[in-house]
Amino acid sequence: MSQRCIVFLIADTGGGHRSAALAISSAIQLLQERAAGNGDIKRGERGEAEVAAGAWPGPSNGAGAGPEMAEGEETATPLRLEIVEAFEECGAFPLRQFARLYGPASRYTPGLYGLIFHLSNHPGRINEVQQLLSPLMLKRLEQRLSELRPDVIVSAHPLLNYVTVAALRHLARPVPFLVVVTDLISAHHSWFTEGATAYVLPTEETRQLYLARGLEAGCVHLLGMPIHPRFTLPVASREELREQLGLEPERPVVLLVGGGEGSGGLRTAVEAISQARLPVQLLVVTGRNRRLYAQLQKEQGKWQVPARIMGFVTNMPELMHAADVIVTKAGPGTICEALACNLPIILSGYVPGQEEGNVTFVERNGVGVLARKPQQLVRALQELLEPGSTLLQERIENARRLSRPQAAFDIARLILSYLPPPGQPGPWEERQAVAQAAIAKMKGK
Template sequence: MQQLLSPLMLKGLERRLSELRPDVIVSAHPLLNYVTVAALRRLARPVPFLVVVTDLISAHHSWFTEGATAYVVPTEETRQLYLARGLDPERVHLLGMPIHPRFTLPVASREELRAQLGLEPERPVVLLVGGGEGSGGLRTAVEAISQARLPVQLLVVTGRNRHLYAQLQKEQKKWQVPAKIMGFVTNMPELMHAADVIVTKAGPGTICEALACNLPIILSGYVPGQEEGNVTFVERNGVGVLARKPQQLVKALQELLEPGSTLLQQRIENAKRLSRPQAAFDIARLILSYLPPPGQPGPWEERQAVAQVATAKVKGK
């Protein structure tokens, strides 16, 4: 697909790069890598090109486009995929997934956060997230938890799905568990730090944000092919399970929150081990290391200077 689209994009990208004259290029999307490498070759500019991979295990083949200066990977599993393709290990940097610093910076205590959110201080909190656009599966999950009368309280985030939000608000009075229903939120770090467990789709960003908050994970679904590796990552490393059916979700919560069980603490410890909360800062430092030193010509000025010298020599003959 990228080779079919590249001819359509190449000239436009060349023109844009010539206008912007970047000192470093960073890609966080696999389908842009091939055309970027091709454009830089055609322009004959030594601009450092860094690829930041956002797949946890089963990386899209376009991530492996040859010709990038360096590759930043989130997990050891992804690093091994690159090494298996013969890439120089020094060009493959295991730094983690970049997430917003708010997930890693100190926040209020769990008790304070729960008080701010109007939650009971001791009752376990289950955070159910349907993504930015919301998911109809949230309704089924909430109904299953309610019918099982689990001793929990719920934080339900419907995102931009206003219909789902209104529907849940209407049905809430029938539920057997206390719940707070929210639409699109900007305080997800606080919600995660207030919770005991998160129920979410298998998006890599949310998974890594949960790990940074030391939050056990229950995956409610995944995009076939694209996110299957994320499920493997969560289960293999002991930070959560896949529970696609309502009864599986109820069972997973019962096992995790059972009084006297050590499972919850085990998953918290595993999340701490896996988390790379400083990944965004480490990646930023790597990017900055490729900038030209102060006073030194950049990748665009260097060629211009060479051309000027060559022109001067021709005129001097």
């Protein structure tokens, strides 16, 4: 059986695009291994899902079940999965520098970033931007795709969709092209372009945006936001997790997360909780921000609340299940991970433009609030964690209702459905197969 290839196109402007691609690719690997009879997960050194012999574990703590066999999954097709950072691998100057500027721009000049987002969120302006950007990437993207010869292409970034459609048109290859939208409500117009085979959308709000832009309704699949398959694995009880983490069993736990780069006002939030002497204990995740980690470690002795400080972690499901509430910036991935763990959310901030809709999503669905100022954060925690609070239970139930922990598996199945049937030529082999058939037909006459 010939090997098939699935290519994921991303750009590291924020961690959410790579995280979505990793979540889906891990789900594909697990579905394939399950079809081959090896469905268990073990954790690798970097925390990514790895496959080992055994059976996929069942549901636990409401986090969802593992992948079930679906029609057409009886046998596993040999697969090669490639994640391409398109700006770095295919972009000419200054595209390669664009991804590196996202973090500083969104952190230090958020107002300007938001203004650019809104001014560019229009079909005419998007066309102008694409006419400017596409020549800086098109030829190298064509070359990279010709090297990889994908049977399916999946984009997880809005600025890569127009140029990918153009590249496939120039290459004259009928490769199915799927777009996975990772914004919960305020999806930028650049996500949507004619020529994509299918769109995977996370919410009904994004589906309505898609339809309002006049694109084909039959191409839409409302499957949710992909999060890593480890969020469907069973975990220990809250009591056991707190014991493992060295936490007090009864004192409420507040999990503070700043994203992969450790941004999001973590230090200000910790200081506000400490100064208010709230009866809580803290789990603080600084991500890859080593400077912030060292700073908080140095200041920890002055705090009025017990706390554990961690850097980049690979056990986020366990941390979320041990907590009573999460304080985080409005990244869509972290929001949906928290929902999968039935965890109420307090948003400490957002990137103007692209993350504004995520705040709306959290508040409209009754799973959390925005608290950008220290006093707002303290008040939100007091209301949520006071003894006998009905608000806490309401938000837990709303999170349970809203969560879609299986989204990565549903998206993986959709992608696999676009692979050529076993024994049939792929999109890069079709010309050769047609030519060979014509030659054989001529010889038979």
